[in-house]
Amino acid sequence: MIDEISMEILKILQDKARIPNVEVSRQVGLAPSAVLERIRKMEKTGIIDGYEVRLNPERFSRSQISYIHITTRLHSSGKGTIGDQLAAIPEIQEVHFIAGEDGYLVKARTANTEELGDLLRNQIATIEGVIATRTTTVLHTYKETSRIPIR
């Protein structure tokens, strides 16, 4: 369903999403109109979900990455699921329901461990059904990408 040329196009967009269409067409050897049509189609069918800017976290006081395991009561009451409540917190970038621990794994970005503490105390611990948390703080990041490997 996605042929070699579309793969080429996507690879180019993974690197430089703001590249002009005409430049993409040059690189893949199709007419601009053809490339445009392919991209439109991939946007429409959901292969392409959107385009985003990649910002430098340090410039926005978001250098501290932490992973938080959250243990929950099995039958939580409260409004909405715990997952949704966690997802609503801006500092939290990822919320996963995980196997084997009755709980969630969450990725947070804060300025420092100070703010991390605030987050844990004021935003997470206060959610109905949360029993305990275990936090893993990141000391150094070797790689951090959302790029999906495509052949």
Add this chain to the structure above:
Amino acid sequence: MIDEISMEILKILQDKARIPNVEVSRQVGLAPSAVLERIRKMEKTGIIDGYEVRLNPERFSRSQISYIHITTRLHSSGKGTIGDQLAAIPEIQEVHFIAGEDGYLVKARTANTEELGDLLRNQIATIEGVIATRTTTVLHTYKETSRIPIR
């Protein structure tokens, strides 16, 4: 250093990085040339790191997210650091050196648990200095974004 207008611009780009410049300029109320200059400057100073396309993982057989804790020997020999070797594996999107466990936390994307097993056995366990791994598989994802919260 980053004023309110630049924030506006960045917020717009976080949503739709391929939006035309002239449209941004309309939304923030500056001339296109002024917006262009601001964006160029932010690219140059590293505030903006790049632009990327967001693809649908399911369309590329990358639905299985897993987090892998990797315990390592303290003084590893081998070529390069373990972190760099992990980072070189395409299925691995994140490699973090973490506090308190002499090891790494790694995020992997595979088609299924089958492939996850392959990854663990053939690519991770074979790295010199790796003592043990503990894998957390994700059952459901509520939120997954790389967007940095900006005020």
Add this chain to the structure above:
DNA sequence: CCAACGAGGAGAATAATATTCTCTAAAAAG
């Protein structure tokens, strides 16, 4: 207090790109 300087922005001119549309070829369907 005033002049020189510099940063940023407006606006117009020009260059480049995006988009649309028509035509055609080739593949798929019947």
Add this chain to the structure above:
DNA sequence: CTTTTTAGAGAATATTATTCTCCTCGTTGG
């Protein structure tokens, strides 16, 4: 075999990007 559908080329047109000049305003140094 036709018919239909799909995808691409290429040209015309619309829109956008980029450059450049001029201007304003805030800052600095005298």
